[in-house]
Amino acid sequence: MLLGCIADDFTGATDLANTLVRQGMSTVVLLGVPSGRVPEADAVIVALKSRSIPAADAVRLSLSALDFLKRGGARQYYFKYCSTFDSTDAGNIGPVADALLAALGEPFAIACPAFPTNKRTIYQGNLFVDEQPLAESSMRDHPLNPMTDSSLVRVLQRQTQGKVGLIPYSVVEQGAAAIQVEIKKLMAAGVRHAIVDAINDQHLLAIGAACADMKLLTGGSGLALGLPDNFRTQNLLKTGTANALPKIGGHALVLSGSCSAATQRQVAALQRECESYALDALALSRDPATVGKAVEWARPRLGKQPVLIYSTAAPKQIAEVQSSLGRERAGTMVENAMGEIAKELVAAGARRLVIAGGETSGAVVTALGISGLRVGPEIDPGVPWTASIDAEPVALALKSGNFGGDDFFAKAFKALEPQANRI
Numbered sequence: 001m002l003l004g005c006i007a008d009d010f011t012g013a014t015d016l017a018n019t020l021v022r023q024g025m026s027t028v029v030l031l032g033v034p035s036g037r038v039p040e041a042d043a044v045i046v047a048l049k050s051r052s053i054p055a056a057d058a059v060r061l062s063l064s065a066l067d068f069l070k071r072g073g074a075r076q077y078y079f080k081y082c083s084t085f086d087s088t089d090a091g092n093i094g095p096v097a098d099a100l101l102a103a104l105g106e107p108f109a110i111a112c113p114a115f116p117t118n119k120r121t122i123y124q125g126n127l128f129v130d131e132q133p134l135a136e137s138s139m140r141d142h143p144l145n146p147m148t149d150s151s152l153v154r155v156l157q158r159q160t161q162g163k164v165g166l167i168p169y170s171v172v173e174q175g176a177a178a179i180q181v182e183i184k185k186l187m188a189a190g191v192r193h194a195i196v197d198a199i200n201d202q203h204l205l206a207i208g209a210a211c212a213d214m215k216l217l218t219g220g221s222g223l224a225l226g227l228p229d230n231f232r233t234q235n236l237l238k239t240g241t242a243n244a245l246p247k248i249g250g251h252a253l254v255l256s257g258s259c260s261a262a263t264q265r266q267v268a269a270l271q272r273e274c275e276s277y278a279l280d281a282l283a284l285s286r287d288p289a290t291v292g293k294a295v296e297w298a299r300p301r302l303g304k305q306p307v308l309i310y311s312t313a314a315p316k317q318i319a320e321v322q323s324s325l326g327r328e329r330a331g332t333m334v335e336n337a338m339g340e341i342a343k344e345l346v347a348a349g350a351r352r353l354v355i356a357g358g359e360t361s362g363a364v365v366t367a368l369g370i371s372g373l374r375v376g377p378e379i380d381p382g383v384p385w386t387a388s389i390d391a392e393p394v395a396l397a398l399k400s401g402n403f404g405g406d407d408f409f410a411k412a413f414k415a416l417e418p419q420a421n422r423i
C-alpha cells in the first residue's frame with residue numbers, strides 16, 4: 001500500500017476513491033475499522049462514520065484505522081473530510097488531525113478541503129461554496145454542524161491547541177517549490193496545521209507535488225488529485241490496471257429506492273427494456289409477506305438481463321406514504337426491505353447489482369455484510385462499478401439519487417461486460 005486514507009464518512013470515501021482510481025491508483029474502500037487482512041491496492045481507504053460523533057470517539061476510531069493502515073506499510077496517510085469543512089468547535093477535524101500527527105510522530109500537516117470542480121475554493125483562508133463565503137452559504141443552517149465562520153484558519157484554530165497558519169494564494173500560485181519553502185517557514189514558526197489556499201486544479205496539483213514527502217495530509221477529495229503523480233514518478237504505480245475488477249458473472253439486478261428526478265427517469269427507461277416490480281411502501285407496513293412476494297417474483301426471472309425492483313415513486317405518492325407512516329418510518333422500512341431483497345436474491349445467484357439511492361445503497365451494503373469494495377471503472381461521472389472484496393465477490397454500482405444519465409442502468413451493465421472480459 002502506498003497511500004493509507006481515513007475518511008470521516010462513506011460517500012466521502014467513495015469520492016476520494018474515485019479520484020485516486022481515475023488518477024491511476026488501484027483503490028479499496030473498507031467499511032468501518034477493519035480487523036482482517038490488509039487488501040492489495042495502491043490506496044486503502046477506511047470509511048468511518050466519524051464526522052458528527054463525539055470527538056473522543058472520532059479520535060479513537062481514526063487511531064484504530066491508522067494502526068490498520070500502518071500494518072499495511074502505507075508510505076503516506078490522508079485524513080479525508082468534507083469539502084465544506086463540516087465540523088464544530090469541539091471537532092472533529094482538529095482533534096483527529098492532532099491525534100494522527102501525534103501517533104505518526106509528525107509536527108505538521110496541511111489542511112486543504114478545496115474542491116474547485118465542485119466549486120469549493122479557498123482564498124486567504126476563507127472557504128467559498130459556489131460564489132458565496134461558507135458562512136453565507138446553505139452550510140450556515142446545516143442541522144449537525146452549522147458553519148458560521150468562513151475563515152478556516154479561525155475555524156480550525158478553535159479545534160486545536162496547536163498553532164494554525166495559512167499558505168496563501170500568492171505562494172500557491174508560484175508552484176510546488178514555493179509552497180515547500182513556505183511550509184518550512186511555518187514549521188520553524190511552530191505552526192502545526194496550515195490551511196492552504198486553492199482556487200483551481202492547478203493549485204491542487206502543485207500542493208500535491210509539494211507534499212510528496214509529508215507523512216500526513218488532511219483535506220477534501222480534491223487534494224488527492226496531485227498525489228498519484230508523486231508515486232508515478234517513483235515508478236511505484238502499474239499502468240492501465242488501476243480500475244481493474246475481478247471477472248464477475250451471475251445474474252443482473254437493479255434495486256431502486258431513490259425517488260429523485262433523475263432516478264425516476266432512469267427507472268422509466270429501464271422499464272421499457274426489462275421486467276420490473278413495484279415495491280409498495282404501504283403494503284410493507286401492512287403485510288409482512290410483501291418482501292417475500294417481491295423475492296418470489298424476481299427469483300425465476302433472474303438471469304443475464306436485469307430485473308428491476310423499485311419503490312421509486314412520484315412526490316405525490318411519497319407524500320401519501322409519509323403522511324400515513326411518517327417520513328422516517330417509511331424510509332427505514334423501504335431501506336430494510338431493499339436490504340432483505342438484495343440478500344435473498346444474492347443468495348439466489350444475483351452478482352451484478354445496481355442500487356439507486358444513497359441511503360438505499362447503505363442499507364444494501366450493510367444487509368449483504370460487505371466488508372470492503374474495490375473501485376472499478378466509472379459508468380457516469382461520480383458513479384463507478386465496484387466489486388466487494390469478500391470471498392464471493394459481488395459487483396455493485398451504488399448510485400446517489402441525482403447522478404447518472406437517463407440510460408444509466410443499461411449503460412452500467414454494458415460497461416461491466418468488456419471489463420469482465422478483460423481480466
Ligand code: ADP
Nearest residue numbers: 258260281311331334335357358359360400401
Ligand atoms: P437519494 O440518493 O435519491 O436521496 P436515498 O436512498 O438516499 O435516495 O433516499 C430515498 C429514501 O426514500 C430512502 O429512505 C427510501 O427508503 C425512501 N423511499 C423510497 N421509496 C419510497 C416510497 N415509495 N415511499 C416512501 N419512502 C420511500
